[in-house]
Amino acid sequence: MLKNLATLLRYRVLLQTLVSRELxxxxxxxxxxxxxxxxxxxxxxxxxxxxxxxxxKQRDPETTPYALFLFCGLLPWTWxxxxxxxxxxxxxxxxxxxxxxLFPAEVLPLVNILANLVHFLLGLPILxxxxxxxxxxxxxxFLCLPIVLLVQLIFTAGLGFLVAALSVHFxxxxNILANLxxxxxxxxxxxxxxxxxxVRESTTFKTVLNLNPVTHLMEGYQSTIFYGRMFDVRALxxxxxxxxxxxxxxxxxxxxxxxxxxxxx
Amino acid sequence: MPSISAKGVSKIYxxxxxxxxxxxxxxxxLSGNLLKELRPEETFTALxxxxxxxxxxxxxxxxxxxxxxxxxxxxxxxxxxxxxxxxIWHRGRLxxxxxxxxxxxxxxxxxxxxxxxxxxxxxxxxxINQRFDQIVKFAELEDFIDSPVKTYSSGMYxxxxxxxxxxxxxxILLIDEVLAVGDAAFIxxxxxxxxxxxxxxxxxxxxTHGLDAVELLCDxxxxxxxxELQRLGNPRVVCDAYLSYITxxxxxxxxxxxxxxxxxxxxxxxxxxxxxxxxxxxxGSREIEIYEVKMFDSQKREKYVFQSGxxxxxxxxxxxxxxxxDFVFGIGIFNSNGVHCYGSNTNIExxxxxxxxxxxxxxxxxxxxxxxxxxxxxxxxxxRRDGHPYDYHxxxxxxxxxxKIKDVGIFRPRHAWSFSPEIRMKPSLPxxxx
Numbered sequence: 001m002l003k004n005l006a007t008l009l010r011y012r013v014l015l016q017t018l019v020s021r022e023l024x025x026x027x028x029x030x031x032x033x034x035x036x037x038x039x040x041x042x043x044x045x046x047x048x049x050x051x052x053x054x055x056x057k058q059r060d061p062e063t064t065p066y067a068l069f070l071f072c073g074l075l076p077w078t079w080x081x082x083x084x085x086x087x088x089x090x091x092x093x094x095x096x097x098x099x100x101x102l103f104p105a106e107v108l109p110l111v112n113i114l115a116n117l118v119h120f121l122l123g124l125p126i127l128x129x130x131x132x133x134x135x136x137x138x139x140x141x142f143l144c145l146p147i148v149l150l151v152q153l154i155f156t157a158g159l160g161f162l163v164a165a166l167s168v169h170f171x172x173x174x175n176i177l178a179n180l181x182x183x184x185x186x187x188x189x190x191x192x193x194x195x196x197x198x199v200r201e202s203t204t205f206k207t208v209l210n211l212n213p214v215t216h217l218m219e220g221y222q223s224t225i226f227y228g229r230m231f232d233v234r235a236l237x238x239x240x241x242x243x244x245x246x247x248x249x250x251x252x253x254x255x256x257x258x259x260x261x262x263x264x265x
Numbered sequence: 266m267p268s269i270s271a272k273g274v275s276k277i278y279x280x281x282x283x284x285x286x287x288x289x290x291x292x293x294x295l296s297g298n299l300l301k302e303l304r305p306e307e308t309f310t311a312l313x314x315x316x317x318x319x320x321x322x323x324x325x326x327x328x329x330x331x332x333x334x335x336x337x338x339x340x341x342x343x344x345x346x347x348x349x350x351x352x353i354w355h356r357g358r359l360x361x362x363x364x365x366x367x368x369x370x371x372x373x374x375x376x377x378x379x380x381x382x383x384x385x386x387x388x389x390x391x392x393i394n395q396r397f398d399q400i401v402k403f404a405e406l407e408d409f410i411d412s413p414v415k416t417y418s419s420g421m422y423x424x425x426x427x428x429x430x431x432x433x434x435x436x437i438l439l440i441d442e443v444l445a446v447g448d449a450a451f452i453x454x455x456x457x458x459x460x461x462x463x464x465x466x467x468x469x470x471x472x473t474h475g476l477d478a479v480e481l482l483c484d485x486x487x488x489x490x491x492x493e494l495q496r497l498g499n500p501r502v503v504c505d506a507y508l509s510y511i512t513x514x515x516x517x518x519x520x521x522x523x524x525x526x527x528x529x530x531x532x533x534x535x536x537x538x539x540x541x542x543x544x545x546x547x548x549g550s551r552e553i554e555i556y557e558v559k560m561f562d563s564q565k566r567e568k569y570v571f572q573s574g575x576x577x578x579x580x581x582x583x584x585x586x587x588x589x590x591d592f593v594f595g596i597g598i599f600n601s602n603g604v605h606c607y608g609s610n611t612n613i614e615x616x617x618x619x620x621x622x623x624x625x626x627x628x629x630x631x632x633x634x635x636x637x638x639x640x641x642x643x644x645x646x647x648x649r650r651d652g653h654p655y656d657y658h659x660x661x662x663x664x665x666x667x668x669k670i671k672d673v674g675i676f677r678p679r680h681a682w683s684f685s686p687e688i689r690m691k692p693s694l695p696x697x698x699x
Contacts, residue, residue, distance in 0.1 A: 017384045021370050021377070028372040028413070100364035101385060102344050262346040263278060 011107050015114065018107060022115040041123035045071055045130055062195050065134045071127055072226045073190035073218045076149075079120035080156055080214065081181045086112035087160035088167045088174050095265040105261050106254060109164040113156050127225065139228035148220035148231060151240045155213060158247035161254040168257065168264050188214045193222070213239045267318035267356075268437055268468045269342055274351035276312040276337050276492075311337045313492045314351070322466035326479035326500060328507055329489035335472045338489065339363060339441050342470060357436025357468075360386060365426025371415035375406060375425055378414050382429045396432045403454070404428035424451055431458055437468045456482075476504045477669060508667075512570045515665060519569035522663065547661075549654035552589055553621065553647040557582040558661050573638065573668035573677060577631045581645055583656075584624040592618045592655065594627050597644035598636075599660070606636065606675045612650055635677045638668040 027036045049067040052058055058066035087109035097103045131138050167173040187208060192199065194215075199205055209215045216239040220231040312334045319325050327335050340346045341353055343361035368385050369378045379400055383393040393400075401410050404424040406417075414422065431438075440459070459482065462469060473479060479486050479500050486500035488507045496503045562568045563576040571577055579596060595610025611618070643662040647655040668677075684690055 013390070014384055017381050021373065021381050024377065025370045025372045094368075096364065096367045097385070099345070100367045101361065102359075103368075103385065259347045262340070 007104070008106060008110075011104050014104070015107055015110060018111045019114045019118065022111055023118060026115075037119055037122040038126060040119075041075065041126045042129075044074075045126060048074075049130075060193075060196075063193055065136065068127075068130055068134055068136060069193070069222065069226050070191060071130065072222045073188070075120060075123045075127060076152060076217065076221050077185060077188070077190055077214075078123075079116045080152065080217075081185070082119075083113040083116045083156050084159055084163060084181065085174075085177060086116070088163040088177055090164050091168050091261055091265050098261050098265055105258060106161065106251070109160040109254075110157065113153070113160050117153065131225070136226070137228050138225075141224045141228055141230050144224050144231060145221070148217060148224065148236065151220070151236060151243055152217045154240070154247050155217070155243035158243060158245075158250035161250035162246070165250075165254040165257045168261060184212075184214065188212055188218055189222075190218055194219065213242050266321050268321045268323075269319040269353075269355045269470070271318075271342070271353045272316050272351055274312055274315045274338075274341060274348045274353055275310065276334070276341060276346070277349040278309045278311055280307050280309050311492050312341070312348070312489075315489075315492075315494045316351075317487065317494065317497055319468055319470060321468060323485065324463055324469040324471060324483045326483035326486040327470065327472045327489060328474070328476065328479060328486060328504065329495075330511070333489040334492040335489055336363070336441055337492075339439050339470065339472055343439055355437055358387070358433070359437040359439065360430055360433040360435035361439040361441070362427065362430050363439065363441045365423045365430060366414075367426070369414050369422065369426070372413055374412060375401075375410040375414055375417070379410075379425070379429055382426070383433070386430060386433045388433060400425075400428045400432050403431070403458075405451075420451070427455060431455075435467065437470070438462055439470045439472075441472045442474070476508065480504055512572075512667065515570045516568060519663065519665065520567070546659040547657065549646075549648070549656040551656055552587065553583055553585045553592055553655040555581050555583045555645055555647055555656050555658060558643070558645055558658070560662065560664060569662070570665045570667065571634050573636055573666050573670075574633045577634045579629040579631070579643070581627040581629075582624065583621075583627065583647060585621050588620055588622040590618060590620055591649045592621055593646075593648055593650055595646045595648070596629060597646075599642045599644065600675065601640045601642070604675060606641065608644075610646070618650075633679075634666060635679065636666045637672055637674060637677055638666055640665050 023034070023037075027033045030036065032039060045067065048070055049065075052066040052070070058064065060066075063069040090108040090112050091098060091105060094108050097108075098105055128138075163173060163177060167177075189196070189199070189209060194209065199209060216232065216235045220236055223229050223231040315334075315338065317325075327338065329335050337346070339361065340363065341348050342355065343359060343363065345361070345363070366378075366382065368382055370381070373381075376397075379397065380390065380393055383396075384390070388396075401407055404421070404427070406421060406425055409417065409421065414425075417425070438459075456478075459469065459471075463482070469482075471479070471483060483500045485498060486496075486503035487494060488496040488503050490510075496506050557580075559567055559580050560569055561578040561580065562571075563578070565578070568577070581594065583594075585592075593610050593612040595608065595612075597608040598606045600606055641664050642660040643664065644657070644659050645661050646657045648657065649655070682690075
């Protein structure tokens, strides 16, 4: 397994090529092409700003401006959930490659995760534009963002390997995942902060949130971007350990089932 | 020094729709064995204990019927799937032409796809840069290389895929029936390329249904039957063994369908008119009845599948209810388009009837069945010299003629080519695998 893991490094050119294929293929043929990677988060942000400034006015000073707060969590969450959904389908979609040419299967879920990472990174400048627009304070802690990002990458990759491998044998997983991710979204402080009265008053809710690794990732983003302070080092440290464990588990399962892919996809 | 070596390779697949998916999944994760907990009836053996070596620079042809494990074997050699038991290894860069253009993205251009496909097949960017023009030229896509691949015809797609795969410059080339898709101009080019590989002493493994290609291109041939290695050796010997097995197999099917159509003809009333079709039919006044028709080879073995040029015997059994003094026996051979290829009868060939009473046998001996490849139908008749039918059987027998030479027309006159010394000829490229 470790040997296989090491060969992952050998595939970086292949990874790079396939990620760029994925990105090029996505908007090819449309008039604005690659610009959509910027337009999509921009338009989303505009919609949220309109809704929460005029329709659903938020009074909580903790999360004002609310559109900005929301966006800090929504952007990385989109990266996470799209990656997991696409990864769970990645082996089946690319059945031709697995069945017909000698191809390292682990590249496939990673391609989805990395392509979505690129979209996430392209959304960051839009986020920054809105930080400036709202004249929100941006601090030096913003520079700690890559650490949070790295932990999320490891977590997503681990879960991505796991769902990619299991959904080959258990196709229902894709449908389950789609619904599970919706539940997961609301069980993560993205549209509400941890200081939300509903969270503070219920210990059960609080425990659930704290046990959810994505909570600490989202808080990491909210701290470094929105609140302009250092993330909770201890919480993120534990999340890192959990992520590493998940990565090893995910890769182990992926590796153990490897020989079945050419026959089952 | 072998460049591919397989020892006791078996491949067992799980039959689909097994209810025990979860056990399979559990045992796969915990013990790394996908098939451990499956009973024999839940599995399918695609390859059974196959052992062989392929030497450096050798071309090995693999033949066998559909489902005999040829492609599975190729995938195992390529490393795409793993053998259930046994070991396999190869030495040197390997390129597998199992599916051409795997991994092409329809939305992006041919140019970009060449790079992506090349990298998937193990080339570096630099290597692709060096070979790019060659690839495009070989694929004859100079004008289209910057168009999205989705606008390509399937032939263009295949050509580009073949061009990339062949330019990987492998030590070992695996080819799985991919040449069947090219057009008449591209196939010879591919075969030229394969010849070039042969000249450069590359190792080639070649799965095909085209036996001529095997005999012309391959140093050795392997015949797989039901996943087992049936025969390995001289291509001519292996192909002949395979062909006679296939013919025998077809023989059984033919005899079965013969029996069926005979029954059908007897069951159907003769008035059922269907003039155009060659469906079996029977009519006549039945003073004489032809009650059995069989075909044999020269050793009197019953046979309905022949090689072109083989001797054949048609035997009719007939009986007459009363003594008859005016009678003619005739046969007609029709091809599957209903074209009358040959017809004759005893009257045309100057036999004057004297008498017929009781049961009798008529044999027509064909010294050589000089028909081109195809299916043929035999009409048999007994009638009066003025044409009044006693018993007429239309499409009574169906026979099949095989030929290594795919000539055209209705029949094949005995012939031989010769050339004066100014005109030099050599046996040409094989007929493309079909």
